Amino acid sequence: MSETYDFLFKFLVIGSAGTGKSCLLHQFIENKFKQDSNHTIGVEFGSKVVNVGGKTVKLQIWDTAGQERFRSVTRSYYRGAAGALLVYDITSRETYNALTNWLTDARTLASPNIVIILCGNKKDLDADREVTFLEASRFAQENELMFLETSALTGENVEEAFLKCARNILNKIESGELDPERMGSGIQYGDASLRQLRQPRGGLGKVLPLHWFQIPLDSEGESRPFLKNKPVPEMVSLARALLSTSPALLACSRYLCQSLCLYYANRYAVKFSTFESRS
Numbered sequence: 702m703s704e705t706y707d708f709l710f711k712f713l714v715i716g717s718a719g720t721g722k723s724c725l726l727h728q729f730i731e732n733k734f735k736q737d738s739n740h741t742i743g744v745e746f747g748s749k750v751v752n753v754g755g756k757t758v759k760l761q762i763w764d765t766a767g768q769e770r771f772r773s774v775t776r777s778y779y780r781g782a783a784g785a786l787l788v789y790d791i792t793s794r795e796t797y798n799a800l801t802n803w804l805t806d807a808r809t810l811a812s813p814n815i816v817i818i819l820c821g822n823k824k825d826l827d828a829d830r831e832v833t834f835l836e837a838s839r840f841a842q843e844n845e846l847m848f849l850e851t852s853a854l855t856g857e858n859v860e861e862a863f864l865k866c867a868r869n870i871l872n873k874i875e876s877g878e879l880d881p882e883r884m885g886s887g888i889q890y891g892d893a894s895l896r897q898l899r900q901p902r903g904g905l906g907k908v909l910p911l912h913w914f915q916i917p918l919d920s921e922g923e924s925r926p927f928l929k930n931k932p933v934p935e936m937v938s939l940a941r942a943l944l945s946t947s948p949a950l951l952a953c954s955r956y957l958c959q960s961l962c963l964y965y966a967n968r969y970a971v972k973f974s975t976f977e978s979r980s
């Protein structure tokens with residue numbers, strides 16, 4: 702069965718042995734708890750297509766072994782990951798204390814820009830807790846990580862952890878902070894977005910560097926084109942073209958507004974996407 706998706710993100714699941722990494726992946730993909738989970742040998746793999754903020758994203762997830770003896774193997778899989786779940790076990794301070802080492806590995810071997818969500822797993826074992834929610838959330842804040850407590854057993858916050866990480870990556874792509882075109886970004890375009898990018902008839906003959914061009918479409922129908930990242934001259938003229946039509950845009954429906962943007966995006970062979978204005 703062929704899958705269409707807008708993006709593919711490479712994800713890692715890292716953290717000390719026995720924290721529940723394989724169980725988290727299994728719960729996310731199969732929606733059930735993995736009974737009799739054994740230590741992972743090297744690396745295991747899973748994938749799932751999810752819907753994030755109106756985009757279809759395929760998550761390609763590498764579940765790594767936490768045991769020290771596999772470290773040299775697992776490290777070779779870090780390269781080019783866009784996101785990671787960094788897992789500790791709330792009932793084991795030892796796994797929490799090891800977080801700094803895992804973090805250093807992720808940022809040096811994958812990418813300094815890797816988006817990481819810290820997962821305090823085995824939330825269901827609250828009576829045996831050795832790490833408080835508060836101290837872990839402080840650690841997360843200090844290290845610029847997102848944070849959730851999860852339970853692979855009950856499923857609590859498992860899907861949320863993957864989706865939160867994916868949503869953050871998508872936001873960074875849309876704001877221009879992350880460039881999917883950069884080598885080793887851990888992001889690939891899927892069929893759906895490529896279709897949108899196909900050259901129109903009588904097009905420019907070359908695909909321009911791809912930059913995100915965002916137009917807030919809020920409830921008033923207001924359309925203030927603006928550019929993020931480094932605008933290329935073509936993008937500036939695109940912005941001007943849209944600005945000059947703004948009275949018309951103000952009057953027209955969201956649908957028409959989007960069609961017009963799509964028309965220009967196709968014409969200039971640039972990506973077009975929408976997001977909800979939060980004003």
Ligand SMILES: Nc1nc2c(ncn2[C@@H]2O[C@H](COP(=O)(O)OP(=O)(O)OP(=O)(O)O)[C@@H](O)[C@H]2O)c(=O)[nH]1
Nearest residue numbers: 718719720721722723724738741767823852853854
């Ligand atoms: N109570 C509880 N037990 C869990 C949870 N997640 C995992 N476990 C148990 O923790 C143990 C280790 O789980 P794994 O998923 O194999 O751990 P891992 O992090 O993949 O371990 P390595 O592959 O060695 O790195 C197993 O006995 C699981 O049944 C959870 O959320 N709650």
